[in-house]
Amino acid sequence: MNQKSFRTLTGSFTFLMVAFIVTVILCIVTHTTLNALITNILSDEILFAIRLSLVTATVSTVACMVVAIPVGYALSRMNFKLKTLADTIINLPLALPPLVAGVGLLLFFGQTPVGKALETIGLKFVFTPLGIIVAQFLINVPFAIRIMKSTYNSINPRYEHVAKTLGCTKSKAFWKVTLPMSKNGILASSAISWAKGIGEFGAVLMLAGATRMKTETLPIAVYLNMSSGNLRLAIAAATILIIVAFLALYVLERYGGEAKIY
Amino acid sequence: MLKIKDLSADLGEFSMENINLEVENGQYFVILGPTGAGKTVLLEVIAGIYSADSGEIVLNDQNITNKPPKDRPISMVYQDYMLFPHLTVEDNIKFGLDSEGYSNEEIEKRTKEAVELLEIQDILHRYPRTLSGGERQRATLARGLVMDPDVFLLDEPVSALDVPTQEKIIDELKKIYRETEITIIHVTHSREKAVRLGERIAIMKEGEIKQTGNSSKVFREPNSEFVANFVGAENIFNATSKLNNGTAKVKLKDEIEIEALSNREGKVKACIRPEEIMVSKTPIDSSGRNMLEGEIIEISERENTMQLKVDTGIELVVTITKKSYADMNLKVGEKIHLAFKATAVHLI
Numbered sequence: 001m002n003q004k005s006f007r008t009l010t011g012s013f014t015f016l017m018v019a020f021i022v023t024v025i026l027c028i029v030t031h032t033t034l035n036a037l038i039t040n041i042l043s044d045e046i047l048f049a050i051r052l053s054l055v056t057a058t059v060s061t062v063a064c065m066v067v068a069i070p071v072g073y074a075l076s077r078m079n080f081k082l083k084t085l086a087d088t089i090i091n092l093p094l095a096l097p098p099l100v101a102g103v104g105l106l107l108f109f110g111q112t113p114v115g116k117a118l119e120t121i122g123l124k125f126v127f128t129p130l131g132i133i134v135a136q137f138l139i140n141v142p143f144a145i146r147i148m149k150s151t152y153n154s155i156n157p158r159y160e161h162v163a164k165t166l167g168c169t170k171s172k173a174f175w176k177v178t179l180p181m182s183k184n185g186i187l188a189s190s191a192i193s194w195a196k197g198i199g200e201f202g203a204v205l206m207l208a209g210a211t212r213m214k215t216e217t218l219p220i221a222v223y224l225n226m227s228s229g230n231l232r233l234a235i236a237a238a239t240i241l242i243i244v245a246f247l248a249l250y251v252l253e254r255y256g257g258e259a260k261i262y
Numbered sequence: 263m264l265k266i267k268d269l270s271a272d273l274g275e276f277s278m279e280n281i282n283l284e285v286e287n288g289q290y291f292v293i294l295g296p297t298g299a300g301k302t303v304l305l306e307v308i309a310g311i312y313s314a315d316s317g318e319i320v321l322n323d324q325n326i327t328n329k330p331p332k333d334r335p336i337s338m339v340y341q342d343y344m345l346f347p348h349l350t351v352e353d354n355i356k357f358g359l360d361s362e363g364y365s366n367e368e369i370e371k372r373t374k375e376a377v378e379l380l381e382i383q384d385i386l387h388r389y390p391r392t393l394s395g396g397e398r399q400r401a402t403l404a405r406g407l408v409m410d411p412d413v414f415l416l417d418e419p420v421s422a423l424d425v426p427t428q429e430k431i432i433d434e435l436k437k438i439y440r441e442t443e444i445t446i447i448h449v450t451h452s453r454e455k456a457v458r459l460g461e462r463i464a465i466m467k468e469g470e471i472k473q474t475g476n477s478s479k480v481f482r483e484p485n486s487e488f489v490a491n492f493v494g495a496e497n498i499f500n501a502t503s504k505l506n507n508g509t510a511k512v513k514l515k516d517e518i519e520i521e522a523l524s525n526r527e528g529k530v531k532a533c534i535r536p537e538e539i540m541v542s543k544t545p546i547d548s549s550g551r552n553m554l555e556g557e558i559i560e561i562s563e564r565e566n567t568m569q570l571k572v573d574t575g576i577e578l579v580v581t582i583t584k585k586s587y588a589d590m591n592l593k594v595g596e597k598i599h600l601a602f603k604a605t606a607v608h609l610i
Contacts, residue, residue: 161311162344164331166358166409176361180348 028238031231040236044218048213049221049237056129056217057197064144064193065186072148073174077157094142102206105131109207131208132215138196143196144189151185152178184255191255195248199241208221263287264413264445266408269307269317274304278469281317285413285447292460292477293449296492300469301449305415308447309338323414325362332361339404341418343398345390351401352386358409376404379441380434386570392564396427400434407438414438416448416549420455435459453494457481465489483608487531490610495533496579503530503609510609518575522607536569536581538606543590546601554578554600561594573598 001009032040040046074080075087093101109115109125118125125131155178163173181187201219208215210224218237226232263523269281278300285291295301306312309320310331319327326334337358343352355376359369377383380400389560390398399419406414419435420428432455439446450456456463457477464474465488473485489499503510503526510522512532522532540546546553556574568587570580578600592598 154340156344157345158340158342159304159346161309161331162338162340163346163357163361164311165309165334165336165338166405167332167361169330172361176357177346181346183348219337 025242028235028242031235036232037236037239040232040239043233043236044233045213045216045225046218046221046233046236046240049216049218050240052129052132053214053217054076056132056136057194060133060140060197061135061144061190061194063137063243064081065142065190067141068144068148068181068189068193069179069186072145072150073178074147076149076152090145091142093139098135098139098200098202099206102135102203105135105138105207109114109134126207127211128211129208129215132204132217133209135203135207136200139200139203140193140196144193146186147189147192148182149184151189154169154185155181188252191248191251195244198244263322265318265320267307267318267320268470269304269314269319269368271303271307271312271314272302273312276300276469278304278307281469281471283464283471283474285445287322287412287445288443290446290448290459290461291472292456292463293447293547294453294460294463294467294492295449295466296451298552299451299466299470301451302417303467303469304466304537305338305417305447305449308413309336310334311338311414335409335412336415337409338415339399339402339417339419341421343390343402343422345393345398345401345405347390350374350387350389351382351393351404354390354401355386355405355408357405358476362409372410376408379407379438380404394427395423396430399423399427403434403438407442407444411444413445413447416446418450419448421450421452432458446466453481453492456461467492482535484533484610486610490531490533490608494535495608496536497532497534497539499532499576501530501532501609503527503532509604512607512609514576518554520554520607521604522609523604524607524609526609533608533610534578534602534606536579537567538602539578539580540601541570541580541582541586541590541592542599542601543592543596545599551601551603552607553598556600557594558592558594558598561592570598572598574600 071090075090076082104160106126109118109131115125125134159177159181160173163177163255164170168176198217199219201223204217204220205223210216212224216224218241221237222234222241225231225237230261264283264285264548266281268281270279271277281304293304299505300506303312307314310326310329314327317327318325321335340428346349346357349357352373355373356369359372377386380403382397382400382404385393385397385401390401393401403419416435420431423431436459448459462475462476463477463480465472465480467488473480473489480489481493482495487498499514502513503522503524505525506528510524510526511517511519512522512530514532520532554574556572558570558576559573559577560571561568564581566584567581568584570582570592572578572580580600
């Protein structure tokens with residue numbers, strides 16, 4: 001195959017792929033009129049789903065970052081026994097269907113003594129908004145860790161070495177040098193965790209259930225309204241999810257650096 | 263004085279064994295070695311960034327082997343600057359003083375001194391990404407100097423710079439050394455920089471120190487073929503030496519015998535530095551010299567000199583000035599006469 005034919009072939013595939021994705025999205029957003037879309041977005045049910053999604057995704061994102069910042073650092077910079085095994089296990093939820101992770105969470109919080117003990121002190125996760133946060137956390141934290149690990153990998157450890165010769169302890173060097181230098185990675189990691197949190201369905205469905213106006217996040221709203229034949233409300237929720245996904249990917253592309261490769 | 267005794271460290275990719283060095287206070291000490299010799303690792307172990315597996319580092323009679331980097335009065339500069347990109351030059355310079363908890367007055371005073379010494383007043387408010395290589399290296403030097411260290415470690419500080427900027431930074435290093443009388447350990451793979459800057463040098467290879475001494479002595483009297491090669495002896499021959507009336511008669515080949523001032527006998531390596539050999543178109547009439555005749559087989563131009571390869575029965579490399587080369591109008595295939603003193607022949 002000559003160079004021109006090769007360019008034509010790869011270019012055609014790229015064009016077809018872009019066209020396919022745009023068509024699928026247009027099918028959703030053009031299914032209704034702009035006025036109807038706005039009206040449906042402003043309905044009590046969709047406003048509830050937006051609020052619940054925003055709150056749960058924000059809290060789970062904060063939790064993801066609290067874990068991802070130190071764990072990503074350990075996996076990037078430190079050498080310890082069974083590091084590869086630990087890395088593999090941390091990434092496992094990425095490869096598992098979220099439904100399976102959700103079943104695991106349901107059994108953990110519903111059947112184990114730990115889950116029951118948490119329930120006795122008021123931390124009830126099964127079929128509650130708290131469960132949404134935990135489900136989003138478990139599914140998204142491996143992404144956040146991966147991005148942070150990749151961010152630290154891209155920062156030369158000699159910056160920390162120099163900081164140590166300039167009066168810093170190891171932890172002070174991290175806070176004063178590595179962490180500020182990781183800000184783009186933190187932003188990218190937060191954006192992808194937040195967007196994925198808003199869109200998380202399978203694990204949320206298993207642990208928190210799909211109860212209208214109680215555990216109804218945007219994806220659950222799409223599911224419930226599609227099931228009951230209310231296509232207009234489902235499209236309103238889906239459109240918001242598309243916008244969130246687009247913005248998050250834009251932030252990741254803009255600030256992600258090496259972290260984009262995951 | 264910095265004393266390194268039997269220092270060994272294994273960092274997986276790099277290791278070093280039984281390093282012994284002594285660096286006097288106020289000395290400019292150069293560690294010269296090829297890439298991958300472990301020079302940077304040695305500096306990092308001295309700075310405390312990596313721990314030694316065994317041995318001791320003693321600085322001014324204090325054992326600092328197990329002290330963390332922040333408790334060692336040592337600053338380090340890397341080849342690739344490592345200025346913190348999220349801080350301005352001024353904040354980079356103040357970083358160490360701030361971490362150590364100095365008063366604002368002291369921070370301002372020391373920063374001002376370092377800035378004036380390095381003449382970087384104009385770039386204080388700029389971020390590292392906007393600086394040229396030379397400006398970055400000046401800022402890095404200021405950041406290290408402001409800590410007033412007992413020992414300043416420089417890891418290939420000019421290698422990443424273009425040649426004119428290298429010259430300027432070398433001048434800065436000489437100025438820093440002159441004005442602060444600080445102890446400097448400078449790592450490089452460049453012979454020329456070692457000669458220009460080092461009062462004493464150590465040659466390092468594969469994690470071991472091969473020779474230490476006054477720089478001119480190491481260059482003229484290498485103790486091994488590796489050192490001879492690395493310091494540019496160029497003419498290194500297997501030979502047999504016989505002592506005779508205080509000089510050594512060195513047979514390079516059946517018909518080629520030269521004299522050396524040495525007490526070595528038997529199988530030896532004879533080293534002759536190319537710049538120690540005189541060239542003439544006519545026979546050189548001088549006693550006490552080794553004289554050979556040969557044919558030029560190759561002429562090549564170096565930055566400031568010309569290099570000739572001359573077949574005298576053995577192949578000798580000779581370095582002459584560009585002016586001498588032009589004056590003599592030498593050509594490949596021409597017969598020339600070579601002469602060098604017995605003291606120019608070093609036997610290993």
